[in-house]
Amino acid sequence: MDRALLELEIPTPDGVFVARYSTQGLCGLEFPQAHSRIKAAGPPRGPLRRWHRLTTQALKSALAGKKPRRLPPLDLSAGTPFQQQVWRQLGNIPPGRTLSYSQVAGGIGRPKAARAVGGACGANPVPILVPCHRVLAAGGRPGGFSGGLHWKRRLLAREGVRLV
DNA sequence: ATTTACAATATGA
DNA sequence: TCATATTGTAAAT
Known part of the structure; x- marks a missing residue:
């Protein structure tokens, strides 16, 4: 459980979602909220850039009711x-x-x-x-x-x- | 047709 | 020990 986080925004027609990444992959996704309280971060580098692109694409597909072509690696290690x-x-x-x-x-x-x-x-x-x-x-x-x-x-x- | 009770289950406060 | 994004069975209203 490498929980070190990087939060990045994903603007969609339904609002701005927040994606949270660990070193293993996508470990959290939050629904749009009134106040975006994520810490500003520069443009993602390394694997993050690719993961975030996949997440954004997958989320938009899912919101449109379609099956995402590819998902980013998911880090579900926080669960039992x-x-x-x-x-x-x-x-x-x-x-x-x-x-x-x-x-x-x-x-x-x-x-x-x-x-x-x-x-x-x-x-x-x-x-x-x-x-x-x-x-x-x-x-x-x-x-x-x-x-x-x-x-x-x-x-x-x-x-x-x-x-x- | 509705409501009420309870056991079974995994987890967190 | 209690509460929860539940379910199935059973009994009482």
């Missing part, structure tokens, strides 16, 4: 093994498809851990690129979303998913 398993599962859900918390739980061999999956989704450091918004509660109910439910609905709507 359970959380990392969950996040890895989420990466397999294509745009336009959704799973329930319990299906995700079943996918990692713990069919009864639906609630814990909810916790892991809430702890997802890289929303959107790790598509936690494609996990719904049972019966097509929306469940929750740390970045605000409106984001979940908006993202799913762009992928063609209808919520009840």
